[in-house]
Amino acid sequence: MDCDKRIEAVNAAIGLAEGRTGRSPSRVRLVAVSKARTAVEVRAAYEAGQRDFGENYLQEAMAKMTALSNPDIVWHFIGAIQSNKTRDIARRFQWVHTVDRARIASRLDDAAERALDICVQVNIDGEAQKAGVAPSGLPALVTHIQGLPRLRLRGLMAIPRADGDHRTSFRTLRCLFDSLADDAGDHWNTLSMGMSDDFEIAIEEGATMVRIGTAIFGPRPTPARQKVSA
Numbered sequence: 001m002d003c004d005k006r007i008e009a010v011n012a013a014i015g016l017a018e019g020r021t022g023r024s025p026s027r028v029r030l031v032a033v034s035k036a037r038t039a040v041e042v043r044a045a046y047e048a049g050q051r052d053f054g055e056n057y058l059q060e061a062m063a064k065m066t067a068l069s070n071p072d073i074v075w076h077f078i079g080a081i082q083s084n085k086t087r088d089i090a091r092r093f094q095w096v097h098t099v100d101r102a103r104i105a106s107r108l109d110d111a112a113e114r115a116l117d118i119c120v121q122v123n124i125d126g127e128a129q130k131a132g133v134a135p136s137g138l139p140a141l142v143t144h145i146q147g148l149p150r151l152r153l154r155g156l157m158a159i160p161r162a163d164g165d166h167r168t169s170f171r172t173l174r175c176l177f178d179s180l181a182d183d184a185g186d187h188w189n190t191l192s193m194g195m196s197d198d199f200e201i202a203i204e205e206g207a208t209m210v211r212i213g214t215a216i217f218g219p220r221p222t223p224a225r226q227k228v229s230a
């Protein structure tokens with residue numbers, strides 16, 4: 001199936017999931033996750049109408065940004081943030097979904113040249129190896145980000161444990177989101193949750209943004225470095 005057909009199918013599934021929960025259609029924003037995809041593949045998705053793209057690796061993303069200079073593309077950073085990359089991330093991306101500590105938030109704010117949309121990543125299932133702030137640390141981090149003038153705090157992001165009950169994890173994130181709503185400021189309206197395998201469940205549990213790679217672009221190619229070490 002071609003990319004445009006897959007995007008159409010994903011958008012149709014999003015619409016059905018919205019309908020099941022009685023929400024108005026076309027409210028959930030689709031971020032096409034283009035990590036490990038070429039600029040040619042991103043362009044095909046763009047030509048099919050897709051405008052939001054998510055990237056995990058700064059260097060890879062910057063090469064695609066140079067190749068695709070379309071001013072209406074919205075780039076979302078969804079990868080782990082190393083502190084020596086904050087300057088470029090703040091200046092090249094419009095959204096950052098993976099802020100999980102105060103120091104990184106402050107560095108992004110220092111480097112930003114305009115308002116930067118921010119989601120705080122939560123380690124929703126308490127996994128030792130996973131990024132994200134613990135739920136107990138979330139209120140303090142939210143307060144810290146609100147004091148940073150260029151960061152526009154939009155909401156929360158999480159990736160549930162792979163073998164866990166995703167619906168329960170999404171529901172927990174939604175509860176955290178609601179519990180902070182009175183204190184988190186005027187822009188607090190985003191729940192970034194749901195990927196190719198679970199986005200319909202995420203929407204049923206209140207996602208406003210889904211991050212989808214495989215269902216749009218097909219299976220990801222294995223990175224060369226993994227082949228070498230195998």
Ligand SMILES: *Cc1c(COP(=O)(O)O)cnc(C)c1O
Binds near residue numbers: 211213214215
């Ligand atoms: C890779 C990735 C996705 C997309 O995963 P798919 O299963 O291919 O849809 C979404 N979010 C993050 C943070 C990712 O790293």
